[in-house]
Amino acid sequence: MKIKNLSYKHRQDFSLKNISFQxxxxxxxxxxxxxxxxxxxxxxxxxGVLRGEGDITLNGSNIQSIPLNKRKNILSYVPQESQVNNLTVFDTIMLGRIPYMRYKQNEKNIKIVDELLVRFNLNHFKNRKINFLSGGEKQRCYIARAIAQNSEVLILDEPTSSLDIANAINILSIIKEIVKEKNIRCIIIIHDLNLAYNFCNTFLFLKNGEQIYFGSKDNCFKKEIIDNLYNIDMNIYKIKDTFLVGPKIET
Structure with missing residues (x-):
């Protein structure tokens, strides 16, 4: 998947300017x-919710030329705040299989959903209405629904924002496993630098709508880059094979 020279202008101001990555x-x-x-x-x-200038391609084909109702086979998305429904957990995840259903559920779709229920530790909530779940449980359900969609690109907007650290690590571990197993692409908006370092392969740093870095974690986790990204004096420590990032506090 390649994005080349993507710019988006909101009224008179640029919200994005010349973004390029793959x-x-x-x-x-x-x-x-x-x-x-x-x-x-x-x-x-x-x-495709917004339409800027530039190229967005997948396997050489322009994604923007594909009708919105057909993009479900190539793009799945979990927003920061998903709309709550009155369905059960099972039926919510089954929504991800709609692009592959003609008239009703079949054994293959049921098996896929049942496997995701187990994998995301939601099996004991299978028949519970989703609006009775905690924030973290709902998030696991929505991510499972997106994976059930079996798309080529999985897009997650702050998937760990409502999770405690143990659940955040667990969810990101599952996502990383599935991305490798299915050989798909995943894009995650994430704020926790330490989680990002441990679970992401490449990084795109944005500041005021402009790209200040794109590349591997080996090059981007440097004090001058992180300080510039957030306009704050940070401490970065390397501990064995990982980094620990935190604010510099006077004592």
Whole structure:
């Protein structure tokens, strides 16, 4: 998947300016930046909700030329806040199989949903209405629904925002496993630098609608880049094979 020279102008101001990056199969791209940096606007352009200038291609084909109702086979999306429904957990995840159903559920679709229920530790909530779940449980359900869609690109807007650290690690671990197993592409908007370092393969840093870095984590987790990204003096420590990032606080 390639995005080349993507720009989006909101009224008189540019929300995005000349964004270029790519996402390879089996990889997770982490998009980071302060609030208002253009992260969600970028995602909406990829999804086709907004239409800017530039090229967005998948396997050489222009995604923007594909009708919205047919993009479900290539793009699946979990927004930061998903709309709550009155369906059961099972039926909510089954919604992800709609692009592959003609008239009713079949054994293949039921098996796929049952496997995701187990994998996301939702099996004991299978018949519970989703509006009776906690925020973290709902998020697991919505991510499972997106994966059930079996698309080529999985897009997640702050998937760990409502999760405690244990559940965040668990969910990101499952996502990483599935991305490798299915050899798909994944784009994640994420704020936690430490989680991002451990679970993403490549990074796109946005600031005021402009791209200040795209590439591997080996090059981007440097003090001068992180300080510039967030306009704050940060400490970065390397501990064995990982980094620990935090604010520099005077004592």
């Amino acid at each position: 996402v390879k199969r089996g990889e997770i791209l982490g998009i980071l930046g302060s609030n208002g940096s253009g992260k969600t606007t970028l995602i909406k352009n990829i999804l």
